[in-house]
Structure formats: C-alpha cells, structure tokens
Amino acid sequence: MRASRLVTLLLLLQNRGRMTARQLAEELEVSVRTVYRDVEALAAAGIPLYGDAGHAGGYRLLDGYRTRLTGLTADEAQAAFLAALPGAAAELGLGTALAAARLKLRAALPAELREHVERIQERFLLDAPGWYGDADRTPHxxxxxxxxxxxxxxxxxxxxxxxxxxxxxxxxxxxxxxxxxxxxxxxxxxxxxxxxxxxxxxxxxxxxxxxxxxxxxxxxxxxxxxxxxxxxxLHTGEALVRLTRQGSRSLGVTPTGGEWTEVRVPIESVDHAHGEFLRLGTDIEVLAPAELRDRIATTVRTLTARYEG
Structure with missing residues (x-):
C-alpha cells in the first residue's frame, strides 16, 4: 500500500510541479504527517526532491527529473488503454498524437503488462455515439x-x-x-x-x-x-401509474411482489409522457394526472375504432 502511495506522490509532483504538504495529503487522502514521512523516504531512496519554506513554498522535483512508468499495475495499464478514445482524439486533431503516446506507453511497459493491454484492445471497443442517428457534423x-x-x-x-x-x-x-x-x-x-x-x-x-x-x-x-x-x-411533474412486472422492468422500477406495482414517476410533460407510456402498451395504467389518463384513453379509443373499422 505504501509503495503504491509513494509512486503516486512522485507522479503528482512530476505532473503538477510544486505542491504543498497539505495539497499532497488531500490528494493521497492521508495526514500531513504521513506526507512528511513519505517525502523523507523518497529522498532517502535518492529521488531529487526538494522542499521550499515560506507561504509560496512546497515540495518539487529537480528540474528535468522524470520517472519511468514501471510502477503501473496490470489493472492500471488496462484502464489506460481502455480509456483512450481514438475517434474523439481524431476529431480534435490529436489522432496521430494519441497513437504515438500509446506506442510509447506500450514500449515502457514490462512484457507481461503489454500482454494485458493487447487483450484489452482485442476484446473491448468503445463506440460513443448512440443508435438511430448519424454522428453530428462538427466542422468547427x-x-x-x-x-x-x-x-x-x-x-x-x-x-x-x-x-x-x-x-x-x-x-x-x-x-x-x-x-x-x-x-x-x-x-x-x-x-x-x-x-x-x-x-x-x-x-x-x-x-x-x-x-x-x-x-x-x-x-x-x-x-x-x-x-x-x-x-x-426536464422533469417538471410526476405521474401515478400501475405497472406489471414487465412494465416495472421497462421503467427501471423495483416490483413490489404482487401482480401490479403502484409508483410515482417523474415526467417531462403530459405530451412527452403520453408518447412514452403508450410504448408500454398493456403493461401500464396511468392513474394520475387526470389530463394524462384522459389523453391516453382517447388515443386507445381512436386506435380501437381505426383497427376494428
């Protein structure tokens, strides 16, 4: 646990520059006294770490000092590659830079961690845009x-x-x-x-x-x-409804155990709820508000007359 914290402290200083003991303690979720001990341990290990006194003081690394990413765990390496968004980076004009960064990160990893990230790329793909629509054009x-x-x-x-x-x-x-x-x-x-x-x-x-x-x-x-x-x-009102078990699952409601579950659900408007609730068919009965119940009843009667005719 402490070894991981020491690596994190070192990377914080490497990426952010000068930080006070209190800032480090808040980031690491430890006491200031623990930060003092960790800094002493890093200095004893030969890390070029310096402390400046005064109001604007803090700890910093010697200019130019960099550590290699040999402290990454398997889970951390997998998360780093899983979090990459090549599509988004390309849209921002950083596609080439992201590819180069991933190559450098891969090269810095030990052989066993490289195998882990290769499995991540083989088995997981993040496709951010939703279904039923073309991607937005963002020329600017x-x-x-x-x-x-x-x-x-x-x-x-x-x-x-x-x-x-x-x-x-x-x-x-x-x-x-x-x-x-x-x-x-x-x-x-x-x-x-x-x-x-x-x-x-x-x-x-x-x-x-x-x-x-x-x-x-x-x-x-x-x-x-x-x-x-x-x-x-968005949700300016609510509706009182009865749901079957299937209807409860569709709305993300926990069934009560009986045949029907009565629950209040937030709605954007009567117009919006009218369309959304009709999709559930016979798995829902609207009890209130009366305006919404009447709208759905009118729609059902119209559909019945149309299909019977």
Missing amino acids: LPAVAAALWARRTVVLRYRRWRAPEEIERRVEPYGLVLKAGRWYLVAGGPSGIRTYRVDQVLEIRQLDEECTVPDGFGLAAYWTGYLAAFRER
Missing part, C-alpha cells in the same frame, strides 16, 4: 479546440432553437465535453457560464485576446452541476 470543432488550447477569446455565430435562431456571441472557452457522441463547449460570456453544442456553431473567429478561467472553476464539477440542473428542468 478543431477551431474551437485550438482556441481552447491557446486560451483565446472567440466570437461564435451560433444556431439555437428559439428566435432569433442565429445569434453572435463573444465567449471565453473554458472546456470541451463529449457526451453521448456529441461535443459541447463550456464558455463564459456576458450572461455567465453557458453550454453550446459545437455542431450548432456556424462560424468561429478567434480574437487576439487572452481569456481567463475563473478561480475555482472545474470542468468536471461544472458539468455534474449542469446535468443535475438539466434533469430538474
């Missing part, structure tokens, strides 16, 4: 990514769903997110941080103005909050 993705790398402000001509449909926005790119095969740009502007679908960008112009990411902003944390807020806006 490389330009968006270039502005993001360069930390440059951009002007977007953007298409949205409400009027006016085409707008122009001056924004500061903070990050790119790939969600279910679709790229989203997270950017700051006059009205705060917003999310833009990259496939709806009609034109992009990079400005010679450096953008500044706000203190405390984290892309992963922002996206988690954005998704939570989206779900809250």
Whole structure:
C-alpha cells in the first residue's frame, strides 16, 4: 500500500510541479504527517526532491527529473488503454498524437503488462455515439479546440432553437465535453457560464485576446452541476401509474411482489409522457394526472375504432 502511495506522490509532483504538504495529503487522502514521512523516504531512496519554506513554498522535483512508468499495475495499464478514445482524439486533431503516446506507453511497459493491454484492445471497443442517428457534423470543432488550447477569446455565430435562431456571441472557452457522441463547449460570456453544442456553431473567429478561467472553476464539477440542473428542468411533474412486472422492468422500477406495482414517476410533460407510456402498451395504467389518463384513453379509443373499422 505504501509503495503504491509513494509512486503516486512522485507522479503528482512530476505532473503538477510544486505542491504543498497539505495539497499532497488531500490528494493521497492521508495526514500531513504521513506526507512528511513519505517525502523523507523518497529522498532517502535518492529521488531529487526538494522542499521550499515560506507561504509560496512546497515540495518539487529537480528540474528535468522524470520517472519511468514501471510502477503501473496490470489493472492500471488496462484502464489506460481502455480509456483512450481514438475517434474523439481524431476529431480534435490529436489522432496521430494519441497513437504515438500509446506506442510509447506500450514500449515502457514490462512484457507481461503489454500482454494485458493487447487483450484489452482485442476484446473491448468503445463506440460513443448512440443508435438511430448519424454522428453530428462538427466542422468547427478543431477551431474551437485550438482556441481552447491557446486560451483565446472567440466570437461564435451560433444556431439555437428559439428566435432569433442565429445569434453572435463573444465567449471565453473554458472546456470541451463529449457526451453521448456529441461535443459541447463550456464558455463564459456576458450572461455567465453557458453550454453550446459545437455542431450548432456556424462560424468561429478567434480574437487576439487572452481569456481567463475563473478561480475555482472545474470542468468536471461544472458539468455534474449542469446535468443535475438539466434533469430538474426536464422533469417538471410526476405521474401515478400501475405497472406489471414487465412494465416495472421497462421503467427501471423495483416490483413490489404482487401482480401490479403502484409508483410515482417523474415526467417531462403530459405530451412527452403520453408518447412514452403508450410504448408500454398493456403493461401500464396511468392513474394520475387526470389530463394524462384522459389523453391516453382517447388515443386507445381512436386506435380501437381505426383497427376494428
């Protein structure tokens, strides 16, 4: 356990530069006193590790020092190759770089770990886009990514769903997110941080103005909050329904054990729920709201008359 922690501490300093004992303790989930002991152990092993005193101090490695990836476990090596997204990297213009990086990583691994990652590539494939739809065309993705790398402000001509449909926005790119095969740009502007679908960008112009990411902003944390807020806006109501065992499985509800399970489920709207619940056929009965129950009953009567006729 401690050997793994020492390797992690070393890699943290190698990748992030100077870090305080408290920062290292938070990353490693140990006490500051444990960090002091680990640093002493690394120094005793000959690692060129130095500590700077003072408010802006911390631990750092001697400039130019790099460690080889001989500390990787089999699971870590497999995860590194499984997490690679060649399609996404190619869209960002990094396909060649990703291929080269994987070759270097493979070359740095011991023979037994190389066998593990070869099995991963033979047996697992990640295809991010969903079914029943062509992949979004994102001709301006490389330009968006270039502005993001360069930390440059951009002007977007953007298409949205409400009027006016085409707008122009001056924004500061903070990050790119790939969600279910679709790229989203997270950017700051006059009205705060917003999310833009990259496939709806009609034109992009990079400005010679450096953008500044706000203190405390984290892309992963922002996206988690954005998704939570989206779900809250999406499910604005609820319906009381009875489900058969098959209907419960279809909606991801745990059956109560009887023939029917009565449960409240969130719905986006009556219109949306009407279509979704009809797909379940006789495996569902809507009890409330009355408007939704009446809509489904009317549709069923119409279908019955049509097919009997």
